[in-house]
Every structure is written in structure tokens, then in C-alpha cells.
Amino acid sequence: MDQTLEAFLLSWSFDPWVVVPTLLGAACYGRGWLALRRRGLRRFGALQLTCFLLGLASLFVALASPLDPFSFLLLQVHMIQHLLLMMVAPPLLWLGAPLLPMLRGLPVAIRRHWVSPFLRLPVLRRAFAWLTRPVVAWILFIAATWLWHVPALYERALVSDGWHYLQHACFLVTGLLFWYPVVQPYPARPAFEGWILIPYLILADVQNTALSALFAFAEKLLYPHYAEQPTLWGIAPLQDQATAGVIMWVPGSLIYLVPLVFIGHRLLQGGTPEHPRRFPAKLQRISLPVTSTVPAKGAATSQLDVLDLPLVGRFLRWRHARLTVQLLTFGLAAVIIADGLCGPQVGAMNLAGVVPWIHWRGLVVLALLGAGNVFCMACPFLLPRRIAKRLFRVNRAWPRPLRSKWLAVALLVLFFWAYEAFGLWDSPWWTAWIALGYFVLAFAVDAFFRDAAFCKYLCPIGQFQFVNSLASPFEVKVRDAAGCLQCATKDCIRGNETSTGCELHLFVPRKSGNLDCTFCLDCIQACPHDNVGIVATPPGAALLADRHRSGIGTLSRRLDLAALAAVVVFAGFANAAGMVAPIVDLEYEAMARFGWTSPLGVISLFQLGIMLVLPAVLLGLAACLSRSWSRSERSLRQTVCRFVYVLVPIGFGMWLAHYSFHFFSSADAVIPVTQRAAADLGLNLGEPAWGACCCVVAAPWLLKLEILFLDVGLLLSLYLAFRLAAENQQRLGPTLRGFVPWAAVILILFAAGLWILFQPMEMRGLMQG
Amino acid sequence: MNTSRIAVVVLLLLPVTVRGDGGTVRYARDCGPYRVTVFTSPTPFRVGPVDVSLLVQDAKTHEPLEGVRANLHLLPREGGVDVEVLATRAAATNKLYLSAKFELTAAGTYDCKADIDGPAGPARATFTLEAGEKLPPWGDLWLWFAWPIVPIGLFALLVLGKSGNVVRNS
Secondary structure: OOHHHHHHHHOOOOOHHHHHHHHHHHHHHHHHHHHHHHOOOOOOOHHHHHHHHHHHHHHHHHHHOOHHHHOOOOHHHHHHHHHHHHHHHHHHHHHOOOHHHHHHHOOHHHHHHHHHHHHOOHHHHHHHHHHOOHHHHHHHHHHHHHHHOOHHHHHHHHHOHHHHHHHHHHHHHHHHHHHHHHHOOOOOOOOOOHHHHHHHHHHHHHHHHHHHHHHHHOOOOOOOHHHHOOOOOOOOHHHHHHHHHHHHHHHHHHHHHHHHHHHHHHHHOOOOOOOOOOOOHHHOOOOHHHHOOOOOOOHHHOOOEHHHOHHHHHHHHOOOHHHHHHHHHHHHHHHHHHHHHHOOOOHHHOHHHHHHHHHHHHHHHHHHHHOOOHHHHOOOOHHHHHHHHHHHOOOOOOOHHHOOOHHHHHHHHHHHHHHHHOOHHHOHHHHHHHHHHHHHHHHHHHHHOOOOHHHHHHOHHHHHHHHHHHHOOEEEEEOOHHHHHOOOOOHHHHOOOOOOOOOOOOOHHHOOOOOOOOOOOHHHHHOOOOOEEEEEOOOOHHHOOOOOEOOOEOHHHOHHHHHHHHHHHHHHHHHHHOOEHHHHHHHHHHHHHHOOOOOHHHHHHHHHHHHHHHHHHHHHHHHHHHHHHHOOOOOHHHHHHHHHHHHHHHHHHHHHHHHHHHHHHHHHHHHHHHHHHHHHOOOOOOOOOHHHHOOOOOOHHHHHHHHHHHHHHHHHHHHHHHHHHHOOOOOHHHHHHHHHHHHHHHHHHHHHHHHHHOOOEOOOOOOOO | OOHHHHHHHHHHHOOOOOOOOOOEEEEEEEEOOEEEEEEEEOOOOEOEEEEEEEEEEEOOOOOEOOOOEEEEEEEEOOOOOOEEEEEEOOOOOOOOOEEEEEEEOOOEEEEEEEEEEEOOEEEEEEEEEEEEOOOOHHHHHHHHHHOOHHHHHHHHHHHHHHHHHHHHHO
16 A cells, blocks of 8 residues: 555544544433434434434544644645535534434533523523524634635644634634524524525635635645645645645535525425424423423433443442452452562552552542542452451440541541651552551451441541542432332331441431442442432532531531541642642752751641641631621531532542542553562563653643643532522622632632642652652 | 534534644755655744654655654753654654654754664754743643633623523512
């Protein structure tokens, strides 16, 4: 095969920022399309599905196929790319009538709380109606086409990524606007006479012909960039330009002519558009077709329930599922402890220096983001607890004075402080001893006390999980609240012969949110009515109501829980800041100034200051201002206890950004470490390639992903703060005054998080770390 | 009525390609039996993650060549750390090129050598590169942290709209 052609065919980029949205778009549409078909809406047939998927495919080809890298070498390739963006993808996407399937395909919570309200915004509806008027859409489309072909702008886009993205965005958006009146995707209402489309398309074709002719017949190069490019396939630059003109001319004209023929035919037949002039009453509000139709059978379970998923659900329902996973994690913990105690005491060469601090932490936060408190479900420390329960069969309750989170807060602060102060990540020996200590403590506590005292009142990892899982998308909850009203046995909390019931004293019908829930699934196993599931829930929604929660109480009265949330949030920033160069430099500078020989004092001051003093000051100040400005009747303490949780999403965003950075940039560090550990046991898994995981430049998408985590955290935190500020307020003014101080705290945290992300981070766990 | 379509489709499908390699042509000459074209990215060339790509073609036929190895050597003219990297096809998105992606640490003028070893024997291309100061990262990534302003603005519109309705109704 021709070398150039072979290289062309292999030059796919598979950029995650193109692949992931394309797949998500296809999945969302497919899910909605299936749901609408099941409800008997035959309007959404195979043709719509095919068109939409083809539209997505043409976008993908334009942006991720060899067309993109070769567009900088050949104008004709660039022309094909632009044709796909402006004239192929938009009409195909509209032919898929994507509004209802896309809406129906979104998770219920996102659709109801985030998308539908915006769809009903009169300002946006008016703006869109104006933009899709034939005259406006035509002018925008033609302006985009001609302006971007002006040599100065075109050349600019060829050398600047930012301008190139903008050019593509302009082409796609104006293409979508232009083709909207032509396709009139359901449920669009044409606000103009059909014959207008005839001059609309003919005039578009005329300008296309004029521009094409400019390219085809020009005697000099319009874009000097292409004169500098190497010659491919023997195509001279001027010849390339003429071919680009022909591509624009012939296929371009055909694309205008095909709908022209259809529309002309329809008008000649005297037909009217198939869409109703007005929506049927039930479609007057855009969300009605998808949210207000008669529920299908089993409507109570219309929300996504993990237990209903084909393989995962079946596994989770299996009685021994949790034990199986725990045995696996226990085995892994044993190997890590053994290597930590007996292996080389270099963090980057030891399983105890790599797996817990790079992989486990990364996977734990990613699991929190995607599912929920998966770690507690698979916790290896529960095995010694089980043994202790079997051996000692105690019935002693946890001491009443200790039934709060204060001890857990202290342990959590101690852990975060020790992590920084003693560089735990770089000490396999300490890591192994901490894990061993955990096993011993879990065994000892549960040998003395009944229920899950260790999990509820002590475990620092568990507390971290409980707080951050407030921002998770799944919750263990009842499927049908009415079903629980008739239940007399309450097995989910009391237990029965098959299961112990909830050891953390969470009565599922009165449970709200993921606080204190270890995802142990005991309630699911115990419920004789199969009425408990792992149900999708809007992240943070459980915080909006301040009702009494089983096993927790009322959040606004629990200062210990508020302190726990504050520590988890601010520790996320302290932990990440502790590893960036400017902070480390500052610490050494302070050390020199105080004349200290060890950094322990400075690190302790910094960490404890950020984890304890800063939240006390910031939250106290915000609560004071919020309370005073909004003239709230809540006490200062209640205000802090109520609002502190709005910071959880931004804090979780920081944890995610930090831990996912280590995970994604250093995941392959486990390979040479495993090879080394295997070699110590006499197994040959190959020579450890230490250099392969050293000094790797972080993938360019990683920083963007980290920022995205913070962005989403920011939005969710602001939203929750606004909703809480609006509680019991009738007017917007007091709501805003109550909201502003908390928004300021959230924005400060966001800015701090961004600053941290933009600093060079140490590559912990790698050979250079 | 169909505002979301624009929002959802455009947000989901915004063209966010990353130019993996290629970029600005820095050198295009015949070097012995080869026609060598050197591209650099980003434009302007500056400190930070950079890409230097080579296209090696037959000098006569302009046919891209298989089995070519290229070693890049960047020497800072004002002194400093030399950079030596291997350009490979595996690192390139456009498989016509041999690409080297690395972190350039200092601004200034670099005297560059590309030692090429191909089917027609060895050859060397020499050229200079000017690397500018590193842009602050926010300059590159402002869109990534500024986009929340859009949903915040939309939410504000929604809230104000509702508030207006309440006032009108009362």
C-alpha cells in the first residue's frame, strides 16, 4: 500500500475529549430512544436512530479521524472536515429528532432538576426561536462560512489551537442553526411558510457556488500556509486548492439540493408539515412528555437501581458477595503488609509505598464519584471484626459519652497530620504498621462492643467515605416508601435469620443520604419484601431537608458531624497543597526563619492551621454574615451546622482532582513493583522497568479533568448553598444576602484549588519521588 | 422551546480536538537522499510540553519512507541542559511523522540537530528553534475553569425569572 495512504489510515487520535462525549451522546440518545419506543411512540423509529448515530459518527470522523491531522497538510482534507461539521453532521443530528430521546435518556434527577428548568426559561426559548428564524439562521451560517475563509482568519486558525476550536465551534453551531428550519425536528413548530425554504436553500447554494469558484479558479494560493507544507501524493498546493473548491462545490451543492427536492415535492403535493401547528396539550411544557406520562409498571423503581443491573445486581444480591470481595481485599492487604515489612524500604519500589497511596486512594475516590461508598463494602478490616464477634459474642454497648464523631474527627486529623508530618507515602514500613494497627483496632473494638462501633465512631477511612459519599450518585434506600408502612417486622434494622440488619442503626425508611452507611447491604439481604435498593439519587439532594435522620439525628444540631465535614473538606486542600512546590518552599523558608532543624513543626502548623483554624474562622465568619444579612432566626451554631455540608462537593472535587492525578499519572508504577515483589518470592514476571514509570509527562487531558472535577464541585456547592439560603425565605433579597457569604467561601476554596492544580506536583510513588 | 437541544448537543459535542503533533513548519529541505520537514507545536513555540515532529520523505519522489529512525538533539545557545530525544512513529498521531513529545524547561534559542538513519543511509538536518517563555497555565486553560459562569448565569436567569413571576402574580 502507498506509504502516505497507510500513514493516513493509521492516524486516528481517539482523543478522550471527543470519544467520551460522543459515546455519552450516543448512550443517552439510545437510552431515551428505547424508552420512548417502549411507550409506543412510533415517531422514533430506526430512521431517527440511524440518522442521529450517523450524525455523531460524522462529527467523530471530522474531529478524531485522520482528517484532523491531515487537514494541516492539505486544504482539500480540511474542506472535507468543514463540510462534515457544517453540512453533514447538523442535518443528520436534527433528523434524529434528538430533543425527546436525549431528555428521556438523561438520568431522572439531572433531567428534572437541571435540564427541564432551563428548557422552560422564556429568555432562552425566545433566543432560540429568534436564532432559528430562517433569515437569522441563514445570515449567521453564511457569515460564518465567508468570515472563516478570509485568509487572515483561516491562517490564524491553522496555527492556533484556540482559534481552530473556535472555528470548528462556529461551523457546528451555525450549521445546527441553519439546518434546524429545514429539518424541523420533532417537536418543532414551523413559524413560517414552507415555500420560504426554497429561496433559503437556493441562495445558500448560490453563495456556496461563488465561494467554491473562488477556490477552484484562483490563480494564486489563498492560504500561504499550504505552500510551506510538504508535498503529499504529488499534489501541488494550487492543485490542492482547486480540488478543495470542487469538493465544496459539488458535494456541497448536492447537500443543498436533496432537501430542496423533498421540500419542493411536498409543496407541490400540497402537503403540510407532519408536525402539529401547536403541541398537544400534554406537550405544552417541554418536560411533560418525559416526566408526566403515565408511569409504566413498577413505576416505584423507575429510578436506576444498581440491583436491577444484569450482572452487578445479581452479584450484589448474592449472600456471600461482600465476603468474597472482602477476602480479595484482605489477601491484597496481607501481601502489601508483608512487602511493607520485609521488602525494600523505598516507597517507589515497594507495594506498600505504591498500591495504597496511588491506586487504592485513586480508585476509592473514583468509586465514590461513580457509585458510592464501595470501599466500606469491600473493607478488609471487617474480617477481623467478624472473627471478634464470633469469638466473643459481646453485648456491651459503645459508651454513651463517646457516641459522637469527636473521636473520629480527632483520629482523622491525626491521620492527615501524620501523613504529611512523617511522609507516610514514602515509608512502606509505617504504611504496613498502620494497616496492621487498623486490623488490631478493628478486632479489639468489636471484641468488646456490639454492633459496628468501630465503623461508626472510630474508623477515619469510614468517616472520609461517609462525608464524601454525600456527593455520590447512589444511595441505599427504600424503593417504595408505601411498602414500608405495612411492614411490621422491620427486619432491615432488627435483622432476622438471614441477616443481622443494620449494625449502624440506620432504619432505611427514615434514612436520608449516605452518612454512616457502609453499603454493607445487610438491610437489602434482610428485607423480606425486597424493598431496599441501591438507587440513583441527585448528589447532595439529601442535604436539602433538615429532617430527623435515623441513626444520625438532625444535621443542624450535630456539631460533631459538622466538624467532621469541615475537616474532610479542608483537609482535601491541605493535603494537596502540602505537595506543591511553592508551599514546600514556604515551609522551608519558615523553618529557616524560626531556626528549626526539622520541618515537623512547620508542617504541623500548616496542616493543623488549614484543617482546624481556617475552617473555624471562615465558617464562623460566613455564618455570622449570612445570619445577620438574611435576618435568619437560626442560631450561629445551627447556621454553621446546616451550611457546612454545602462545601462537601467542592471538597470532594479537590480530593478527586488530587488523587486521580496520582492514579492516572502513575498507575503503571505498580508493574515494576509487582515484578520486584514477585522476584523476591522467586517468581519471574520479567525485569522491572523502573524507568518506564519515571519522569513521565502527565497526559495533557489530566489537568483538564482535574479542573473539571473542581468545576462540578463548585457548581454543586453553589447550588446547594443557594437552596439552603432560600429555605424559609419568601423573597429573593434575603435569600441572596444569606447566600453571598457562603458563595464567597466556596469561591475562595475553588480559587485555592485551581491555584494548587496549576502548581508543579511531586510525582509521589515514582522513582523520582 | 428547543433551547436544550443547542445546550445539550453543543456542550456534548463541542469540537475539542487536541493537535497531537504537526503544527508550524520549522524546516523543510533536502538532506542528502531525504526531504526533511520539521514541525513544532505549540505555536508560538514555548517552554512547557512541546512536540517536535519530523516528516522524512524520499528527496526525489517525495514518498514518505518506512524504517526511518530520528534522534533529536537540542542545544541551548545560551548554555544550559541539552535535550536529546528519540522521535518515534508510535508517539505521533499523524503516522506520517516521527514525533517527540517532551518538556522544554528553558526559553531561548536552541541549535537543533536531527540525526536521521533510513534506508538510504544516515543524514543530518540542522536548524534553530526559538522557544518563548512559558505561558501561565491559566492562559491556556481559562476556558476549562471559566465555563461554570455559563450555568451560573443561566441559573441566575431562571431564579430572576421565577422571582419576577412571583412579584407579578402577587
